[in-house]
Amino acid sequence: MKHLLAISTILLGFWTVASAAERPAPAGGSVLSTLATGHPRLMLKDEDLRLLKASSVEDALLQKCWQDVQEDAEGYLKRPPLVYRKVGPRLLSVSRDCLGRIYALALAYRWTGDAKYAARATENLLEVCAFQDWNPSHFLDTAEMSHAVGVGYDWLYSCLDEPTRATIRQALIAKGLQPGLEVYAKGGWWVKSEYNWNQVCNSGMLIGALAIAETDPSYAERIVPAAVKSLPLALASYGPDGAWGEGPGYWSYATHYTAYGLTALETALGSTFGLLEIDGLSKSGYFPIYTTGPTGYYLNLADVGERSARRPMPCMFWLARTFHNPLYAYAEHEQLAGRAASAGHLVWYAARPPARAVRKRLDYYFGGAVEVVTMRSAWDDPDALFVGIKAGYNQVNHGHLDLGNFELDALGVRWARDLGADDYNLAGYWDSKRGGTRWSYYRLNSLSHNVPLLDGKNQDPLAKSSFAKTDINGARPIALVNLTEAYKDFARSTTRGIALIEGRRAALVQDEFELAQTCEVAWGMTTDAQIEIGPGPVAVLKLQDQTLIARVLSPAHATFTVESAEQQPPQKRNTGVRRLLMKLPRSSGAVRVAVLLAPVWGDGKTVETAEIKPLARW
Known part of the structure; x- marks a missing residue:
């Protein structure tokens, strides 16, 4: 068992992005030359899940993370169907609801093998695939829905029949990827953005395209180079010290989608194309740590929610593993004490380092x-x-x-x-x-x-x-x-x-x-x-x-x-x-x-x- 636990340390992780061979983004068809065969290939592969489950036997916090996700999944089994309902110009709350459901339900299915979770997740996928659109006029909604549907298709692939797969692929293309390609072709504003829209939209497109890349390769062949070209504009905003101009709340949103997008590239294609080397990204985990006061409230700059407080953020585990920083993992474990974990904590899990391994400055x-x-x-x-x-x-x-x-x-x-x-x-x-x-x-x-x-x-x-x-x-x-x-x-x-x-x-x-x-x-x-x-x-x-x-x-x-x-x-x-x-x-x-x-x-x-x-x- 010790060798399994060693794999879960932050120095190695179940996968280690920073160790991947970095190379410039290839053009056209060559982008898929290293595509991982089969499913699931996004975020958490079956071998990584097997190691995760084995490690949970002796890691109480990891076991708690799984129990929290299973509890979420049980709750989602009882939720009403997803319906097309906009708030102002946004469908975003529905996209996020779908995303939360798919991650919890699909992960619960993969962990337990219980078909009830897969069945409910499939129902949710078909519900949103039947929507008239995914609201491309507010493209965050489209991107997050493409993320949800892409992960759902990939993680549930083995239990979907071919007609259901085809229905999901067709909706993902028509309502997600094709509208995204139109924005890339026009040089739409979020493609050139330096802030959260860039990471969310590019990563949503990457995940959706890579999920169906073996059957519909032309989408990934165009989206991956476009996204890899666009993402540095936003990732540079972390420089030089990891701060995020939109404030701590949007730091969380932007950084989670940075983690989603780069994890998808790594697990599906074996490379993050040099994006991890952009100045400031490796230091970004310090921002929520040091901008949180002893009350737990953030330094509430910019459009942050009222009384915005530090809460568990799975991307801190991703940063810890990717950049071998024990403080990031330690800080996230402190947040999880007495609070619920989410599916991302399992996807990017990093074991708790000893207190002697971390140092914090007062200022x-x-x-x-x-x-x-x-x-x-x-x-x-x-x-x-x-x-x-x-x-x-x-x-x-x-x-x-x-x-x-x-x-x-x-x-x-x-x-x-x-x-x-x-x-x-x-x-x-x-x-x-x-x-x-x-x-x-x-x-x-x-x-x-x-x-x-x-x-x-x-x-x-x-x-x-x-x-x-x-x-x-x-x-x-x-x-x-x-x-x-x-x-x-x-x-x-x-x-x-x-x-x-x-x-x-x-x-x-x-x-x-x-x-x-x-x-x-x-x-x-x-x-x-x-x-x-x-x-x-x-x-x-x-x-x-x-x-x-x-x-x-x-x-x-x-x-x-x-x-x-x-x-x-x-x-x-x-x-x-x-x-x-x-x-x-x-x-x-x-x-x-x-x-x-x-x-x-x-x-x-x-x-x-x-x-x-x-x-x-x-």
């Missing part, structure tokens, strides 16, 4: 189109102090006007928060040009974010920013963000500095402006806490029986005020959310704002002051 810097710095006081304390700061480009896909935004955890509470996305169906939600309707929505504009405000106006939607200085992983970590472009209508220069001070027991947020005209300067923070103002330059925040004290250290005469963050429909309401504000009307020249955010720790002590010195001397 981390990510470069790229969006730059992020995170700092924390500890990893093993749920009450630890954590702050995350964002820089980058306001026009990044799904971006908000939030350069310099910060979020803060302490005492098990998210004190400074980001409200996240609003309803994608709002009129003009995607109109992101300067003056675009997108920036009239509260959750997306500067007014809801924890950023400076000059004259109550938004940041420039076309602005870029970067960290002017970082000095992290020491006793007093600091990060300085150059925000000059964001506020150029009012200031000749704008810089924000954030530091953890006094042994990482408090955070200091300091902004410096050289104003070009007289205007109001405001410091703001969005919070769920109850707020008591004063006396003097102090605000006491209370939430979940914990306390945080905000104190204005500069300028000396300033005090806080409180405003509601609630909005009217059709925007989301933000019920009970408040804004802690400090306003300096008719400011001019050089202005410095410094705010100390100090938790009241369990020992009853809190940091009450900090030395204020120019950011140039930080």
Whole structure:
């Protein structure tokens, strides 16, 4: 049994993508010269499944993963049929429902041999194959449905009769692959995209085409070269450090589909055509690890769901195995403790490494189109102090006007928060040009974010920013963000500095402006806490029986005020959310704002002051 368990370590895996011979994408018919014969050939071959089952005898977590998937499959047996139902312009919820059903049911059939799972999965496949279309006008829907149908056809091939196979192939071609080829031929926008649509659409097409490549080779012969040419545009967005400009939520979506697509190439063709070597991909597993605070909430940048929290993500196992990184596997095992696994955890399973094999830094810097710095006081304390700061480009896909935004955890509470996305169906939600309707929505504009405000106006939607200085992983970590472009209508220069001070027991947020005209300067923070103002330059925040004290250290005469963050429909309401504000009307020249955010720790002590010195001397 030991040799079977060794196969399941992250150093080897059941298959090891990184060890595959990499080569440029071949053209035309030669793309299928290495096609694996027979089925299943996508994601999880029969030999890999046999090893997985053998290893599960002695691996309790692996056994739990299987039990979770079987429980899902049992639930799917009772679900009503899949029907064509769009929400707004999207069929996406149906495509994803189908995908979840097929993976769980087909894997349960392959693991147990119980025909009831195969029968129900086949019914689901035929239901969606009978749809009028897979909604190619919103091609994510088509891609995810092609993924589901491709995997279902491949994994259930042995128990499908030939008429059923033909029905599924015909639908996959007519409703998935042919519409995809038309987009490739026209150079459609997602083919040239640098973000999640690229990975989702290309990978969905790859999986569908490779599933039927022996009977209908012309589709794979065209789709594989087109997808391999397109994918680097999006994979380059991970560079140089693994961050994802669309935020942690879309990191998960994009990275799962990266894993799906590259796994399909490897298992079906024996190569990932050099795509794994693209800078940043190997580091991308650090992004969800370091952007998760001790509360479990993400640094909620971009169009992320409200209170978006770290949850199990099978692609972390894929990253661990592919790039031989034990921290990725260890972090995912921590997430699976007490939480349900999904089919992907079995497909890419990586055994838990020993704790001594992993090392985490307290602080981390990510470069790229969006730059992020995170700092924390500890990893093993749920009450630890954590702050995350964002820089980058306001026009990044799904971006908000939030350069310099910060979020803060302490005492098990998210004190400074980001409200996240609003309803994608709002009129003009995607109109992101300067003056675009997108920036009239509260959750997306500067007014809801924890950023400076000059004259109550938004940041420039076309602005870029970067960290002017970082000095992290020491006793007093600091990060300085150059925000000059964001506020150029009012200031000749704008810089924000954030530091953890006094042994990482408090955070200091300091902004410096050289104003070009007289205007109001405001410091703001969005919070769920109850707020008591004063006396003097102090605000006491209370939430979940914990306390945080905000104190204005500069300028000396300033005090806080409180405003509601609630909005009217059709925007989301933000019920009970408040804004802690400090306003300096008719400011001019050089202005410095410094705010100390100090938790009241369990020992009853809190940091009450900090030395204020120019950011140039930080």
